[in-house]
Amino acid sequence: MLSFILLQATSPQPSEWALFLGRFHPLIVHLPIGFLLIAGLLELDRVTRRQRVSSHTITLILFWSAVSATMACIFGYLLSLGGGYDEQTLNYHMWEGIGVAVFAWIAWAVKHERIGPRIRLGQLLYFPALGLGILLLLAAGHEGGSLTHGSDFLTQYTPEPLRSLAGIPPREQTVEDIPAITDVNQAMVYQQIVHPILKTRCVQCHNPEKSKADLRLDNPEMIKKGSEDGPVVVAGKADQSRLMKVCLLPEEDDDHMPPKGKPQLTENQIMLLTWWINQGAPFDKRVAELKVTDDVKPALASLGSGAATGSQQVASGPAPESPVLTMKLPAADPKAVEELRKTGLLILPLSKEQNQLEVSAVNARTFSDAQAAALPKLSQQIVWLKLGDTEVSDATLAQVAQLKNLQKLHLEQTKVTDAGLKNLKNLPYLEYLNLYGTAVTDAGLKELAGIKNLKTVYLWQTKVTDAGVAELKKAMPNLEINMGLGESSIAQFMKADSSAPEPDKAK
Template sequence: MFGQHILRAFGKLYDYKINLGILRRLGALRPSRSGLVLALLLASVSASAQTGQEEPPEILTFLGRFHPLLVHIPIGFLFVAFMLEVFSRFQRYRELRHAVTFILLLGTISAVLSAVMGYFLSLSGGYEADTLFWHQWLGIGVAVLSVVAYVLKTNADRWPSFPGGRVYFPVFVLAVFLTMGAGHYGGALTHGSDYLTQYMPQPLRTLAGLPPRQKPVQSKPITNLAEAVVYRDIVHPIVETRCVSCHNPDKMKGDLRMDSPEQLVKGGESGPLFVAGNAQQSEMVKRLLLPEEHDDHMPPKGKSQLTKEQVELIRWWIDGGASFDKTVAQLQATPEVKVMLARLGNGAATDKPSGVMALKVPPAPAPLLGQLRQMGMGVTPVAQGSNLLQVKWWKKAEPAGKEPFVLMPKLAQQVTWLDLGNAQLPAEAWDVLPALKNLTRLHLQGSNVTDAVLAKLKGLPHLEYLNLYGTAVTDAGLGHLAGLKQLKSLYLWQTKVTPEGVRQLQQQLPDLRVDQGWAEKGEKAAAGVLGGLGK
């Protein structure tokens, strides 16, 4: 009964022409003229040629990105209007006809807006041409046919003898079919051409004439790690699962494909993807290391991100020459990389671990680990079967208390990786750093670390990696690092450190690689790079 009341309300609204009256008071044209104007608008948009600019104006890109938001609205309205139209042809549901025109009007307007926004989005490029062609023109077809169907419907309702009324329903049916086709090609643009058929059962694939389904790339233990080909067995599975979904023959974001070695070497619109032998100057690594919130970070925020280990393995491969046929045994590896490789090899490393990784330390007390986790610390082993730990502060959005850090000296032997990125710590928390003698990696990016805190690092003999990105440290703080003879990688993006301060530090630590950032658009790179990871 409630549904019938709603339908009668729609009917009364239409019978009294309230909806058309409101439109006219807002300055709207009569339906036939409105349809003509909308059709001309679509024709002008679809016929527009690009202006020859390498990139479209930012305002068009901004508007175009509303297309994914708008594109589902006309689908809903048009299908609801179509179903109401079908049922209204039965005497029992005759009252439904009064709602069709208004819902069709909403579907028509949203279809036109979606088509225009979609055209603006297509100007930014990065889409497979044939799929884009069909999606674009089917979408424009939906908008135009919706306009035509609306004009025919309104005129047929006004004048029962209107000859175009007979054409209305076939036009509407065609618009619905075009909607399904446009949706299919839109899905192919977003998810890949095999999105619909990727998990199709083999009998249906055979019936449809499709080739057998390829098994997805999976990382699995490598039985003979020394003879494993670095790219094929280690790097390619990472790229396949994290990058290829947006950089493939059907979807080439940034005019870049990453589905084959040849395409990796070719690069994209930003130039070569990597510089063989120099990961730090490689575009691929630069984008992987940017903060996730940065517009140029890859993969984009919201997508599955690479782990730190995966990034380090890619860096190691590039620093080793980015060869597509060298084996693990042919590349030098740092102790950290050896641990990562041991995981891939199910515990079988090419060489015995050295340095801190070779230390035999007792296991950490389980109750202590439980306390730290309850206080917001992530605590995990650095490798399977190892008692060495990596610790991460998770509660970045709130100021940290001193309580969890007061407990950490009790894990002085076990903690070797510490991540305090974006943490705002009290002074007492920083006082625990000198006790962590086995620390090899320290992430302090975005934290409230100061020059005085860096002075506390002097007694860390094994520290190899230090990230100070986005902090307030200066040249004075940098001077405290001169005694860290094992320090190999230092990140100083967006700090107050000067090139002169970096030069003086590198004179004392000639094997240190310092990264002060990478060139944004219109700016010059400020970083000088010396040395290499594992060299």
């Protein structure tokens, strides 16, 4: 094992074995914490209350505390090879951890019934070694928490007057402190929209104490600086910005961010970040100062608690230009609503004053064509239908065709094909269509050309070609076609990225 560690120390890049074993450090590190604290408590109980605790029991506990502390040091070192940690904090944590292991071994050796008597003045060393081991354990735990959660994790919410008495600096603004958005148009785009998204999804791994890939996303200066590979935001070009590219990769991809298992960006959050970058990635602009495109209006509207004003109206709900969102509709049949809810669908009104409904399969991944037969019973009220990641196919689109007031349709990651798209031609209000991850081809795009009010279509990871997209764009010049991360765009990005100058030289 020692030769393995020395080999890693001289290697320019850690091996997969090193990174794999290093990930076990957070699991192993809890063992010496428990063992050493138990040993300390048993000794305290024995001394203060004269309890008859077996010396062999305490010796055994100390042995395993020393072994697990040593293993924690080894695996912690392997974890550190991945980089991205504040060097000073990491060094403190490392040497404190090594101290825990050393003093645990000393305490065990002195306490051992055969080894202890052979150590001169051994009994005098026992309690100091045990005490120092526990103190270093607490210190190492604090530094480890700082590496993982930030240096102010324990003190961030210290209230006054304790904060002043302890000499703790004034608390920095958190997401909870950001003023609520009451007028979307007057909201500061970075401070009130972009920063909260990055804070909750990205900053945990890209902060002053832990900057994976030498990237920090906690303030404008660091965002502009980018990572060790160069800029992550290309102002005006979201499709060329690494920040967005890694978010749009499949979740199983090693480069996908946030990592699998972490809270992922929502569709609205991706839309807002994309819009911000395409508008030049400003850090000092309000929403009203930027061009608000139709596709981002629903995402912006979801942020506000009040009505927006000004020339760029962003009402509560989707884009207000669609007449179906303001027309008077009859109330939904309660029996039909209940029937759909039994299939697992989530049914929500778009507003309290009107009867338009959003129907979502976010919690009904097994929703099928057979169950879709109940959709037409709410043919007038359903205006948003989200069937992404379900088991529906072309047969369901025959039922969807009866939803005459449908404005937004999600079919991403379903079995829908070109044949099913023919059913959508006669939906007069359909403006948004998401076909990400389906088997749709250029032939299906020809069917979309007949949907006169269609404004936005998502075609990531479909079988359409650039030629097919060009034909659709020619037939519908005002249609926004989002292709996400195609192979060509990835290749172009990598080519541009490899030829880009170093950040300091670019200046």
